[in-house]
Amino acid sequence: MRLREDLADLPPYVPGKLIPGYLKLASNENPFGPGPRAIEAIRSGVLGVHVYPDGAAPELRAALGSRWRLPTEAFILGNGSDEVLTLVTGAYFRPGDNGVTSEHTFSAYEFSVRLFGATMRRAPQRDYVLDLEAILSLVDSRTRAVFLCNPNNPTGTVFSQTELKAFLAKIPASVLVVLDEAYAEFADAPDFPDSRALLDDYPNLLVLRTFSKVYGLASMRVGYGIAAPSIIADLQVVRQPFNVGTLSQAAATAALGDRDFFEKTLANNRQERQRLIEALRGQGFRVLPSQANFIAVQTPCGGQKVFELIRDEGITIRPLGSFGLPDWVRITVGTPEQNGVFLDAWSRAKKKF
Ligand SMILES: Cc1ncc(COP(=O)(O)O)c(C=O)c1O
Structure with missing residues (x-):
């Protein structure tokens, strides 16, 4: 068997990292789970x-x-x-x-x-x-x-x-x-x-x-x-x-048909997205204006390094090299508690950026 030549250089999909036991803020899933x-x-x-x-x-x-x-x-x-x-x-x-x-x-x-x-x-x-x-x-x-x-x-x-x-x-x-x-x-x-x-x-x-x-x-x-x-x-x-x-x-x-769960998810996202953006901008990071359930943040040392430093804190986020943005990371908006854990981890990790 030979793979079609035109597919040989097709980059494989890089999914958000799933590590058992880690807080996953890497794939823009609903932080409350299923409704x-x-x-x-x-x-x-x-x-x-x-x-x-x-x-x-x-x-x-x-x-x-x-x-x-x-x-x-x-x-x-x-x-x-x-x-x-x-x-x-x-x-x-x-x-x-x-x-x-x-x-x-x-x-x-x-x-x-x-x-x-x-x-x-x-x-x-x-x-x-x-x-x-x-x-x-x-x-x-x-x-x-x-x-x-x-x-x-x-x-x-x-x-x-x-x-x-x-x-x-x-x-x-x-x-x-x-x-x-x-x-x-x-x-x-x-x-x-x-x-x-x-x-x-x-x-x-x-x-x-x-x-x-x-x-x-x-x-x-x-x-x-x-x-x-x-x-x-x-x-x-x-x-x-x-x-x-x-x-x-x-x-x-x-x-x-689950209007309550839908509204709860949107209300959380609205509030917590703003919280994350303000917290990271307040520390001097460039954060793009987001209309989604994630934010993109520019890093001074490369997205992969920041991904690794945050992973060492027990949290996965998404480095954006595979999107052609090697300096950036993407972070899914979580619940208030998850975002608190993330922001604490970020504050510790950023000393090594
Ligand atoms: C922009 C965009 N479109 C489509 C999808 C695929 O979603 P689905 O889970 O429905 O295949 C994703 C998943 O991350 C996405 O980010």
Whole structure:
């Protein structure tokens, strides 16, 4: 066997470090764990796991339909939103095609595009914010999709509704715009894009959401895409029949209805994100403005070294070398107690920065 030559230099995904017993602030998970309603749904569904799931996920898609005020046919579920990305590229990309995205963004876009023999183009950012004009300038007749992450992982920065509308008005209708909103629930900026409204106006828009972050279900692997039913029908062609398990569907449906847990998560994030930003800026560190559940911090001695010093304190954070930001680290916003532990550790560690 010989690996395809075009995949030989594909960088492997570097996940946030999981060390048993350590406080993990490395993967932007929900610091409260799963919500009570999701836990109950998993418990009560467990005796049915000998039966294959219904791949059409009728209950969850109906619940999403009423939440978004769209027909069930506007939704596709994935084994995490990661899988929806490969459904997009599997449906639309051939060798010789290209995708366009930004530098310093989520690596799964490039993985998904290259899996099908296509290439990825990356536009530079403007002061750590996606530059939509620069992205547009890289689109050509072989571009099948652009991938926009908003808020962007790992910078936490956002582009506005006005910028996105101007972009959508200019991009050819034949190019799919994948708007990855994995962290959108955490965004509270007044000009943050209203993707629901844009879906009505732009039939080439696909919005990606996930149950891994605010809903606390990262290990259940449920994400979804929202788009015009004709696009969703294309993606259904390349979907594995049983891609999202019964417990995962049940947990996600229950989580969607757990308003209290959702609000508690957002309230904590709003307060604690500000606390972390102020504490680190107060010590003279550059911290990017964040609309997500994590913050990006510039270090004087390299992200990898800071990662190691914080790890020696029993906490994992994310060095951003694999995102092309070797001086930076990303820290997930935790509970008040976790953030207290982190800030104490940071104060001790920074003497060695
Ligand atoms: C921007 C972004 N998109 C998508 C995902 C994938 O999420 P999922 O767990 O739904 O596959 C992540 C996970 O970290 C992410 O940061």
